[in-house]
Amino acid sequence: MVTRTSDQEIRVAVSTVILTLRRAPVVDQPSLALPLVLRTRDPYQGDWALPGGWLEPDESLEDAAARTLHETTGLSPSYLEQLYAFGAVDRSPSRVVSIVYWALLRSDEVDAQSAAHVASGLAPENVQWFDAAGLPSLAFDHTQIIDYALWRLRNKVGYSRVAHGFLPPTFTLADLREAYEAILGKRLDPANFRRQVETSDTLLPTDEFRTGSHRPARLYRYNDAVELADRGPLAVEEKRTR
Incomplete structure (x- = not known):
């Protein structure tokens, strides 16, 4: 979606931080992991980024988050929660406000949904899972977004299920x-x-x-x-x- 000020277009995007627990082969202890998408065009071509896309004029924010997440990763969580709106003026070469959602999935759900996406022939080759404690260089302000999502998760675990x-x-x-x-x-x-x-x-x-x-x-x-x-x-x- 695009809105216009007197001298600048402002675009609205949605992104999702989706987290699961994965057990490393040599360490019998689960750790947090999340999928990232390798950008194939500028800006930040060759860097990793959160799954996301543009908000369409006829859809809600939550529907846009679910759609873009499924299109990029094949994942469809049953629950999405709005995390925060990131809109710093210098976060992108053009003015983009990103509405970020987050979701949690069991590892077996991730495996089943990913396998179905591969079987459909629609699975992109530029999606990879990373340990949350060892992320690569990220595009835009996505490192800050993930840090904030992890902070929220650690705070919520003390008073919610x-x-x-x-x-x-x-x-x-x-x-x-x-x-x-x-x-x-x-x-x-x-x-x-x-x-x-x-x-x-x-x-x-x-x-x-x-x-x-x-x-x-x-x-x-x-x-x-x-x-x-x-x-x-x-x-x-x-x-x-x-």
Whole structure:
């Protein structure tokens, strides 16, 4: 979408920071990862950037974020949350305001959706996943955008069930602790973590156990009465318009 001031066009773009947990082959500990797109034209040709594109006149911001994300990566998260609007005058050679969304996906969802995109013959060759702690040189102000998304994620994990976005419907306490450790970037004491989550009333124990080489571990699920994230009073209005 393009708007015009007296002497300059202002274009509106959307971008998405989509995060998942990936377990490295030699390290038995998950870490945050995200997809980037290699730019094939100027500005910043040859640099990596977040998935995104232009806002069309007839679509909402969230629809534009979902569309551009799927077109560039093949991913379709069930939940998108608006992160921030980035509009510094010098962030692009032309004046561009970027509305940034973020989303969380389980690793199995990423693998399944990516495989379907490849099978469709539409998967681009310029998309690659990177560890969030080891990003390459990025175009525009996308390093700042990702830093802000990670900061928001680490803050939200303390008061919301945002870590659920990385986990299947049922999970062990060790699964949940590893998700927290990946988000926070530090190890947590297993005993203290267990006490905290078991007294938080956000988890419900199931009658199922995961068996394997270690002793059986009970599976838990989140209390569905608690929302993944509080979207505020505007969420009610959004539901009315859909």
